[in-house]
Amino acid sequence: MGALLADVSELSFAKAQDVLPGLAGGLRDGRVVPYLGPQLLTAANPDIPATPEALAAFFQSKVALPSRARGNAWAAAQYIESTRHRATVTALMAEAFATPAKPTDLHHMLAALDLPLIVDSWYDGAMRSALETRDGWGEIQGITRAGIGEDQWYRFYDRSGEKTDVAAATCWKTILYKPHGGIVPARNFLISDADYVEVLTEIDIQTPIPEMVRDRRTEHGFLFFGCRFHDQLLRTYARQIMKRSAGPHYVIVDPADTLTRNEARFLAAQEIIPISATVEEAAGMMLEAA
Template structure:
C-alpha cells in the first residue's frame, strides 16, 4: 500500500541541502514556467510533430510511434529538426528551479528535453556540467554524451563540478540529442536492466541517496522503467510530489519502490521552497 503524506517531511529540506536527496524532475515542472514556450507534455509535443508531417490517424496521439513514423518515412534528420524547432525558445526557469540550482546538490535528474534546469544552474553560478542520453541511430555504441556548462563536449565529468545534470532522454541543447522514437527506446530498454545506458558516474552518485520526484507521473511503462532503473541501488526511502490521485499502476509502482506520495501541488511546493532560496 502506498504511504501518503499531506505535508513535507521535516527531513526533506535538510536532506536536499546536505546532498542526500536527488531531485528527479518530470515534464510537469514546466507548468511553473508559463513564459517558456516549449511543449510541456508528450501530448503537446506529438501535436507539434504531426502538425508538420502527416502520420496515420491511429498513431497521431502517440509520441514514440509518431516519431518513429517520421524517422522511417522522412529521415532521422527531419525528426531531429522538428524536435529542435519545438524546443528552440530561449529558456526560462521558475523560482523552484533557482532554488534547486542554489543547493549545489551532487546530482539532478531531468527527464524532459527542455533547458529550464540547465539555465537555472548557469544563472546560479555553480560549477556544473551535464550528461545526456544518446540515440543509437546517431551514435551507435555510445550511450551518453558529456558537456560542460558552456556546451562543449567532454569525455566525461570533470572533478570540479559541484552538480551533474543528468538528462537520460536527451536535451535540445547543445547538440539536439533525443530519445524519442520507438527504436530509440527499444535500444535503451534492451540494455537498461543491466545498466549499460546509465553512466558509471551516475550510478556512483545515486548510491545510498534518496530521490524526490517533482513533476513526474508514472502512468506509463517508459517513465516507470526509467525511474526504476535510475534509482536502482540507491537508498530504500524516496518521495514523490503527486497531488492527483495515482492510477492503479502508479500506486503499485510507488509501493513497489517504497516511494512515499506527498499530496501537494507543484505550485504549493514551489511557494514553500522559493522563500527558502531567497532567505539563503
C-alpha cells in the same frame, strides 16, 4: 519491495506540510536527488510541450499520423522517422523546444545548492540555464545510437556547452543528468521507439546509465518533481535510475491528476511515497523552507 496494490485507493499519501520542509533540508545537505519532470515547466513556460501527450499533439499538428501513433510521443516520432527521415524528427523536436525555457524559482534554488546530482527527464534547457552562472558543474546527456556510428550511450558537456570527456567530468561537483537528451547544447534526443530499443535491452544491467551517476545515487533518496509515471517507458527509466539508491523516495502528485492503476502500483512497488500537492504549492513550500 512494497506489495502491489489491489486498487489505486489503497495508496497512502503524505501531507505536504509534514514532509516538504524535511526534504528541503535533505536537498541542502545533499542527501536528496531531485528528479525533474516536464510538469515543472507548465506555469513559467506555456509555449513548451509540458507532457508527452502535448509533445505528441505537436507532432500531429505537423505531420498526418496514423491512429496507432496519435497521442503517443514515442510512436509518433517513430512514424515520422520511418516515413520521412531522422532529420525531420530532430527538426521537429528543435521546433517544439525552440523557445528558451525560463527557469522557475525552484530551478534557481536547486542550482544554488551544489547538489551532487540533478536528474532532469525532459528535453528543455531550464535547469542548465539556472546553473549557467555557477562553476563546478557539467551535464551528461543520453544520446541516440541510431546512425551515429559510435559505441556510446551518452555524452559529456561542460558548463559552456562544449563536448568534453569522462576525465573532465570526474571533477564536477554537480552533475546534471538528462537521460533522454535535450535541446541544448547539442540537440540530442531520445524520442523514437527505435532510439529506445537498445537502451531498454541493456538498461536492466545499467550499461546506458553513466557510472558516475550510479555512484552518486547510492546513499541518496529521490524526490520526483513534475513527473508522471502513466507510461511504461517513464516507469522503466525512473526505476533504473533510482536502482540501488538508499531512499526514502517521494513524488509530488497534483490532486487534480488521476493516477492510473499501473502508476499507483509502480509507486507502491518502488516504495515511492506520494505527496498530495500541486507543483506550484510544493515548490513554494520548498522555497520557504530552503
